[in-house]
Amino acid sequence: MAVKVLRRRELTVWEKLYIPQIVSGLKVTTAHLLRNLYLHSAHRLGLLQNRRAAVTFQYPEEPRPLAARFRSRHRLTVRDDGTPRCVGCMLCETVCPAHCITIVAAEHPDPNIEKYPVRFDIDLGVCVYCGYCVEVCPEDAIRMDTGILDVAAYSRDAMKLDIHELMNPSLRKPLLECTLKFPHKCRLAGGEASR
Amino acid sequence: MPNLTIDGRQIDSPDGSTVIQAAEKLGIFIPRYCYHPGLSIAGNCRICLIEVEKNPKLQIACNTTVADGMVVHTSSAKAEEGRRAVLEFLLANHPLDCPVCDQSGECDLQNFYMNFGLYDPRFREQKIKKKKAVAVGPHVMLDQERCILCSRCVRFTDEISKTGEFGIFNRGDQAEVALYPGQNLDNPYSGNVVDICPVGALTDREFRFKARVWYLSSAPTVCNGCAQGCNVDVHYVLDRPHLNDGARILRVKPRYNPDVNQWWMCDEGRYGFGWVDNGRLTKVRRHGADATWEQAVAGITEELKRIGEDHERGTGSRLGVIASSQLTNEELFLIREIFQRALDARVTASFPMAAGYSDKFLIKADKTPNTRGAMAIALAGPTAPGAATIVADAVEGRLDALWVFGHDLTSLVADADLQQLSRSLRLFVFSGTNENATAARSHWTLPTAAYLEKDGTFVNVHGRVQRVGCAFSPLSDSRADWNVLLEIAGRLNLGFAWRSPQEVFQALAASVAPFAGLTYERIGLQGASLTTDASIAEAVAT
Numbered sequence: 001m002a003v004k005v006l007r008r009r010e011l012t013v014w015e016k017l018y019i020p021q022i023v024s025g026l027k028v029t030t031a032h033l034l035r036n037l038y039l040h041s042a043h044r045l046g047l048l049q050n051r052r053a054a055v056t057f058q059y060p061e062e063p064r065p066l067a068a069r070f071r072s073r074h075r076l077t078v079r080d081d082g083t084p085r086c087v088g089c090m091l092c093e094t095v096c097p098a099h100c101i102t103i104v105a106a107e108h109p110d111p112n113i114e115k116y117p118v119r120f121d122i123d124l125g126v127c128v129y130c131g132y133c134v135e136v137c138p139e140d141a142i143r144m145d146t147g148i149l150d151v152a153a154y155s156r157d158a159m160k161l162d163i164h165e166l167m168n169p170s171l172r173k174p175l176l177e178c179t180l181k182f183p184h185k186c187r188l189a190g191g192e193a194s195r
Numbered sequence: 196m197p198n199l200t201i202d203g204r205q206i207d208s209p210d211g212s213t214v215i216q217a218a219e220k221l222g223i224f225i226p227r228y229c230y231h232p233g234l235s236i237a238g239n240c241r242i243c244l245i246e247v248e249k250n251p252k253l254q255i256a257c258n259t260t261v262a263d264g265m266v267v268h269t270s271s272a273k274a275e276e277g278r279r280a281v282l283e284f285l286l287a288n289h290p291l292d293c294p295v296c297d298q299s300g301e302c303d304l305q306n307f308y309m310n311f312g313l314y315d316p317r318f319r320e321q322k323i324k325k326k327k328a329v330a331v332g333p334h335v336m337l338d339q340e341r342c343i344l345c346s347r348c349v350r351f352t353d354e355i356s357k358t359g360e361f362g363i364f365n366r367g368d369q370a371e372v373a374l375y376p377g378q379n380l381d382n383p384y385s386g387n388v389v390d391i392c393p394v395g396a397l398t399d400r401e402f403r404f405k406a407r408v409w410y411l412s413s414a415p416t417v418c419n420g421c422a423q424g425c426n427v428d429v430h431y432v433l434d435r436p437h438l439n440d441g442a443r444i445l446r447v448k449p450r451y452n453p454d455v456n457q458w459w460m461c462d463e464g465r466y467g468f469g470w471v472d473n474g475r476l477t478k479v480r481r482h483g484a485d486a487t488w489e490q491a492v493a494g495i496t497e498e499l500k501r502i503g504e505d506h507e508r509g510t511g512s513r514l515g516v517i518a519s520s521q522l523t524n525e526e527l528f529l530i531r532e533i534f535q536r537a538l539d540a541r542v543t544a545s546f547p548m549a550a551g552y553s554d555k556f557l558i559k560a561d562k563t564p565n566t567r568g569a570m571a572i573a574l575a576g577p578t579a580p581g582a583a584t585i586v587a588d589a590v591e592g593r594l595d596a597l598w599v600f601g602h603d604l605t606s607l608v609a610d611a612d613l614q615q616l617s618r619s620l621r622l623f624v625f626s627g628t629n630e631n632a633t634a635a636r637s638h639w640t641l642p643t644a645a646y647l648e649k650d651g652t653f654v655n656v657h658g659r660v661q662r663v664g665c666a667f668s669p670l671s672d673s674r675a676d677w678n679v680l681l682e683i684a685g686r687l688n689l690g691f692a693w694r695s696p697q698e699v700f701q702a703l704a705a706s707v708a709p710f711a712g713l714t715y716e717r718i719g720l721q722g723a724s725l726t727t728d729a730s731i732a733e734a735v736a737t
Contacts, residue, residue, distance in 0.1 A: 089294030090407050102437050105404040111328035115295040115404050119437070138294045 066147055071131045073148035074122055076166040077141050082181035084167060086141035088117040092133035100126035101133060108183050116183055120166060124151050125159035142166075164188070199265035208261045215243055215256040218269060225269055226278065226307045228285075228393045229345035230257035233458045234354060240285070240345045242307065244277040245269050253277045278311040286316075288323045288368055289394075290340045298395030300408035304343070323368050331360075332380030334400055334462055335389055339371045342396035348372065348388040355459065355556075358382040372396065383558060386465045390448060390458070401466055402446045406438045414666035415450055415720055416647045417655075419521065419564040420464035423557050424655030425449060425456035426721070427464070429647055429666050442472035443667060452721050455659065461558045474629045476642035477671035483635075488674065491639050496686040498622040502595045503538060514540035515585040515594045518574055519601040520563040522676060523651025523663065525699040527565070527572045528707065529680040534598070535574075537689050541594075544569035546582040546602050559656050564646070568654035571709040571725060583607050589616055596622035600676070601643075603631040610636075626676060642673035649675035650696040652718060654725060660713055661722035 015021055039053040057064045066072065077085045088105030104119035133142050146169040153159050158173060165171050167180050178188035185191030196207045201218050208217035213236070215225050228240035238258040245256045248266040253274060256267075268274060286304065293299040325339035349361045349372065360378040363370055374380060380388070389399045411430040418425040428450045431443045439445055447468055449460035479486045481494070502514060516534045518527060527544060534540040545566075553560035569575035586607050589597050597620055604613055610632060617623055617636040625637035634640045646653075648669040652660050669675060677696050684691045693699045697715050704710040709725040717723050 087295045088404065090410075091294065094407065094409065104437055107328075107404060111326075113295075114292070114328060 060150065063147075070147075071129050071134075071144040073124070073146045073151060073169065074127075074133070074142055074144050074161070074166060075146050075169045076120065076163065077143060078167060078181075083183055084116060084120075084141065084163070085139050086117050086120060087113065087139055088115045088120075089138065091136045091138065092142060095132045095136045097130060097132065098126045098128045100124070100128075106184070110183075117163065118182075118184060120163040121160055122166065123160045125153075125156050197261045197263040197265070199261050199263070199267060201267045202269055210261075212261055213257055214245060214247075214254075214259045214261060214265075214267055217261050218256065218267075223269055225256045226303070226310070227257060228303060228343060229347060231347055231350075231391055231458075234347060234350040234391075237346050237350065240343065241281045242278055242285070244274050244281065246271045246274045275311055278307070279313050282308060282311055283313050283317070285343045287318050288340070289343070290322065292341070293395075296338075296341065296395035297398040297403060297408070298341075298392075302395055303393040325371055330400065331374055331397075332385050334386050334466065335380050336398050336400050336403060337372065338396050338398070339373070341394050342372050343394055344370055344372065345393060346372075347391045347393070348397055351388055351391055352380075352382070355387070356382045356384040361388075383461050383463065383552070383554065384459060384556070386462045387449070387459050399446060406432055406435070406445050410435055410438065411445055413448075414647070414664055416664045416666055417564065417653055417661045418447070418460060418464040419646050419653070419663075420461070420467050420562065421551070421553075422559040422561040422564065422566055422656035423456065424564055424653055424659065424661050424722075425460040425464060425557060426452040426661070427460060429468070431667060433667060442469075443670075444468045444471055450720075455655065455657075455661075455722065456557055459557060463552070463558065470629055471645045471647065472670070475645075475670050475673065476628065476630055476634060476640060477673065478642060479672065480640040482638060486639075488672075488679075491641060492679070492682050492686060495622065495624060495639055496683055499538065499596065499683075499687065502621060505595070506539075513594055514538055514596045514598075515589055516540050516542040516598045517546065517582045517585060517600060517602055517604075518542060518544040518569070519546060520544050520566040520569045520575060521601050521646065522565065522569075523646065523649070523653060523696070524565065524568040524572065524660070524703060524710070525651045525696040526676045526680060527569055527574055528699060528703040529677055529684070530600075531572055531574060532691070533680060533684050533687070533689065537684075537687065541580055541585055541588075542574055543579045543582050543585060544572075544574035545576065545579050547607070561656065564655070565653040567656060567658055567725075568652070568660075571654060572703075572707055589620065592619060594620065596620060596624075598622075598624040598626070599633055599637070601627035603633050605632045626679065628673070641679060642671070643679065644669035644673050644675040648673070649677065651677065652700065652715075655722075658709075658725040659722045660710070660718055660725060662715060662718050662720070 036054050039048060039051055042048040043053060079085050088103055090103050093101040093103050100123040102119065102121040103117050105115050106118045108114050108116045131144055134144050148169060164175050164178060164180060175188055178186040196209055198205060198207050199217060201221055202223055204221055206217050206221055215230060218225050226242045228242050229237045230243060236258050238255050241255060243256040244253040246268040247254050299305060327338050327340055329337045331337045344363060346363060349363060352358050352361045360374050360380045361372060362375055364373050365371060389397050410432050413428045413430050416427055416429050418427045428448045429444055430446045430448060432438055432445055433443060447465050449456055449458060451458055479488055479491045506513060516530060518530045530542060535542045550560035551562045552558060566575060573579065586604055588594050590608060590612050613632065613636045623638040624641065625634045626641035626643045627634060628643055628645050646663050647666045650665045652662050654660050677699060681691065681693065693702060700715060704713050711726050713723055
C-alpha cells in the first residue's frame with residue numbers, strides 16, 4: 001500500500017506573532033455577541049422580528065428544518081383504499097445491510113396484486129438509516145420522509161416497529177386497537193392470532 | 196460421426212444429434228426455453244438461435260442436426276442480435292411482475308435478458324391481459340400472463356406423465372396454456388411442470404410466497420419416500436426463522452441422475468418432507484421426564500450389560516432389536532455388529548407395512564428407502580426374523596429388552612399390549628425422529644437425526660448405493676443414530692475404531708460382500724451399484 005505523507009503547513013510570520021490572531025478571533029466572538037445582544041433586545045421591543053437572532057435552535061420546541069432528501073424514520077405508503085402498497089417482494093429485506101427488516105408475505109385476495117406483507121417489522125435499534133430499502137423498492141412502498149428523528153425507547157424490543165407503526169407513523173406501541181386497512185383481519189381487530 | 200466446429204472448437208457428435216447437444220458436450224451453453232433434454236423437440240421459442248456458416252438465416256440449435264464440416268457460431272453479433280429480437284417478442288406481453296413472482300431469481304427470462312436484453316423497450320402498446328393466479332391442481336399455480344408458450348408443460352403431460360391435462364388454446368397473442376375442460380392437474384408427477392417451466396407461469400403452491408429463492412441454500416440428497424431413491428436437492432433456510440414458521444426445508448427439487456430418476460420426481464416425495472421439521476422429538480426422555488444424552492447412554496449400557504450377564508447365567512431371556520429400513524447402511528451395519536454379533540440379540544429390519552401406491556415410472560410400493568440395503572446386510576429378507584414375531588415374543592415375556600428404531604409398534608400390537616410391554620420389559624428404548632405412541636410408552640426416548648441431517652448411504656430398489664449427504668445439522672438436541680450407536684459400542688468396550696459414517700462404511704465394504712470395493716468417493720453424487728448381489732436379486736424376485 002502506498003503511503004501518502006501529509007506535511008502540516010508552516011505558520012507565516014504574521015501568524016507566528018500570535019497576538020493579531022487572538023485579536024481576530026475575539027473580533028468574531030464579539031461581533032456575534034453584539035449582533036445577538038442587539039437583535040435579542042430589538043426582539044424584546046417587538047422590532048426586527050424577521051431577522052433571526054441566535055443560531056441555536058430551541059429543540060425540541062423548535063424543530064430544525066430538514067433537507068428534502070434527509071433520511072428520517074421509515075413509513076409504509078398505502079394505496080388509495082388504505083391497504084399497504086407493499087407487495088412483499090422482500091427486496092428491502094434482501095438489500096438491508098443491517099438485516100433489520102423482517103417480512104412475511106401472504107396471498108392477496110386480488111390476483112392482480114397477488115402478494116402483500118402480513119408482517120413487516122423494522123428494528124430501529126439495528127437500522128443504519130442507509131436508505132437502501134427506499135432505493136430498492138419497486139413499488140414506492142417504503143419511504144424515509146416522516147421527519148421523525150427522536151426514536152427513543154427503554155428496551156431493545158420497543159425499538160422494533162411493526163406494520164401498524166410503519167403505516168401510520170403517529171402510532172407507537174402499545175397498540176390496543178387497529179383502524180388500518182389490511183386485506184386480512186388484523187389481530188388487533190379480532191383477527192387470527194398470528195397476524 | 197459428423198465432425199463440426201462450434202465457436203472454433205471441433206467436436207464429433209453422433210448422427211442425428213443436434214447442435215445444442217454437441218455444444219453442451221463442449222461446455223458451451225446455448226440459451227433455451229422450449230428445449231428440454233427430457234422432452235421432445237418443439238423448436239418454438241427461437242431463443243437458441245445460432246449462426247451456421249454458409250446459411251443465410253439463423254438456425255435454432257435445438258432442432259438443427261449436426262452435419263460434417265458444419266461451422267457454428269453461438270455468440271456472434273448476428274446470433275445475439277437474433278436472440279435480442281426473440282426476447283423482445285417474448286416480453287411483449289409479459290407483465291414484468293418480477294417483485295411478486297416466485298420464479299424471480301431463477302427465471303430464464305431474467306437471466307437471458309441480462310445477456311441479450313433490449314434495455315430500451317420499443318413496445319408501447321397495451322399488454323394483453325390474461326388470467327392470473329389460477330390453481331390448476333393441488334400443487335401448481337398458473338399465471339397465463341407470464342407464460343411464453345414454450346409448451347414444455349404440455350409436452351411433459353403428454354410424454355412423461357402421459358396424462359395430457361395441458362394444452363395451448365387460441366391463437367396469436369390470445370394463445371394461452373390452460374387445462375382441457377374438466378381436467379385437473381393432479382397426476383402423481385404434477386410438481387415437475389413447475390421445475391421445467393422456464394418462467395414464472397407455473398409456480399409451486401406449497402412454496403408460494405414463503406421465501407425468495409435467493410434466500411435458499413441447497414444440498415444434494417436422496418428422497419426417502421420410497422425404494423426408488425430419486426436424487427434430489429433439498430432447499431432450506433437456516434438464517435431467516437421468520438419464514439415458513441421456522442421450518443427449515445422450503446422445497447425439494449429433483450437432481451438429474453440418468454440411471455435413477457432423470458430430471459423428475461413424484462409429488463409424494465416432493466411434498467412429503469414436513470416430518471423433518473414438524474412433530475420432531477427434540478429431547479431425550481426417561482419415562483416421560485427430560486433427561487440428557489449422557490444419562491441415556493450410561494443408563495442403557497448399564498442395563499444392557501446387566502441383561503447380558505443374567506443371560507449368560509441362563510436366568511434371563513434375550514434382547515430384541517427392531518431396526519428400520521429408514522436407517523442408513525452404516526447404521527444397520529453398526530446395529531448388526533453391536534446387537535446381533537456382540538450382544539447376541541434378535542435383530543430385524545423388516546417391519547410389515549402395507550404396500551403403497553406404485554406405478555411403472557418412479558413410484559415404488561415399498562415406501563422405505565433402504566430395504567435393499569437391509570437385505571444386503573442380512574437384517575431383512577428371508578433369513579431375518581419378522582418384527583411381528585419379536586414383538587410377540589416381547590409381549591409373551593420371552594424378551595428382557597427391546598430397542599425400536601423409528602417404528603410405531605401400534606401397527607402390530609394394541610396400545611394396551613404396548614403399555615403392558617412398558618411395564619414388563621427391563622429395558623425399552625425408542626430412538627427415532629418423530630413423536631408416536633411407541634415413543635410415549637418407551638423407557639428411554641432418544642431423539643435422532645432425520646436422514647438428511649446425517650451422513651450415510653441408502654441402497655435403492657435397483658441395488659444402487661446412494662449417499663444421502665448431510666444437508667444441515669440435526670434439529671435441537673437430536674443426534675444421528677450412528678453417533679448414538681458408536682457411543683454405546685464404546686461404553687460396551689466393543690473396540691470399534693470407527694468415528695464417522697465414512698469409516699463405518701469402509702468396514703462395511705470390507706465385510707459385507709455386496710458392498711465390496713465401494714467407497715464414498717466411488718459413490719459420489721450419482722451413486723454406484725452393489726457389486727455382487729445375485730442372491731439378493733433372487734430374494735427381491737421372490
